[in-house]
Amino acid sequence: MADVILRNISKRFGTVEAVRELSLAVNDGEFMVLLGPSGAGKTTTLRLITGLESPDAGSVMINGREVTHDPPGSRDIAFVFQQYSLYPHLTVYDNLAFPLRSPARRVPEPIIRRRVEQTAELLHIASKLNNRATRLSGGEMQRVAIGRALVRDPSIYLMDEPLSSLDAKLRTELRLELKRIQLELGATILYVTHDQVEAMTMASRIGVIKDGQLLQLGTPREIYESPSSSYVASRLGTPQINFLPARLLSDVAVPPGTETVGIRTEHLKVAACNGGQMVGRVHRVEHLGEQNHVHLDYKGEMLVTLADPHQQPLKAGQEVELRLVHPLCFDRAGQRIPAMMH
Ligand SMILES: Nc1ncnc2c1ncn2[C@@H]1O[C@H](COP(=O)(O)OP(=O)(O)OP(=O)(O)O)[C@@H](O)[C@H]1O
16 A cells, blocks of 8 residues: 555746646655755655645545645654754653644653653664753754654654755764664655765665656666666766767767767776777876776766776876776657667
8 A cells, every 4th residue: 555645746836836747656664765956846745745835736645545635733744854843942852752742642641651762762862861952962863853753653754854964974874774763663754855875775766856847766776777867867876977979989889869878887897908999098086095086088078987996006197998888878858768689
């Protein structure tokens, strides 16, 4: 059973089409990530699911029930925002207990205690329960904010870039923990971000969104290996995929209609010159520790690829032979052309 189904929802603010005929089904127990740049319509999509915004067209179903015009409070959703919104004067315990203490819920105090303690264990903040919320590190505060969603056990958790205000180390740590918690609880999560690493590492499926439209939906591997367009291809992968005009390739067979060739590191072999036709020049080598970024000039176009610094070292100015291995091919409109069958 799908927990959340969006059917052709659209939302306009004045002249801006924030969400355009978007359809999506988040399955029970799934960690779905919507990945898109700023202004793509990610937050608006979440707000349409919560009922904080009402769609101009289309419908929202939660747990098999149409809720398109129901008020937010009746939708059984927990929302985690980008900025932790804690009550500073309350302890961690009381912040976590707060959602359960609403008069409408009337949860008995011993049950509240049990849920708060379980949640604090899960998030590794059990020793901080008596601290004031303001006397926590940023990472701890964000754990409490996530914890406030977890205590409630809703149908679905919506998360709007909950890790973006944290430093890189904490982000990595909480990324792993969120994934662990989701697996442990079997929770259904719809998570939005513009961070490709978060999408790749946490998602069961990624929806790539741009200008209010869902461009592609699939597992991280499907999106990475079989992007439907050059735009989707450029959203995943470090260093970013390289694009070369197909006319610059003389001895590489590409399907008819190919205008641009997309080349990731794994599609490019760099070797010493040995009579091959595709010759480039090393422009720059960036040392990143256990890997190098090599910038190559090929007929005036710059290609960036990874190289193992322990293998034969490449030097700026050196000529090298390039070989493409199953690169991705795109037509004039940027749509992917499937590879030729061999
Ligand atoms: N209340 C509003 N009034 C007017 N325009 C809005 C409103 N909310 C969103 N928009 C516009 O709708 C578009 C989508 O915004 P949205 O916040 O959904 O994008 P986003 O993908 O979440 O971006 P970000 O990553 O920056 O949060 C943007 O162009 C934004 O300016």
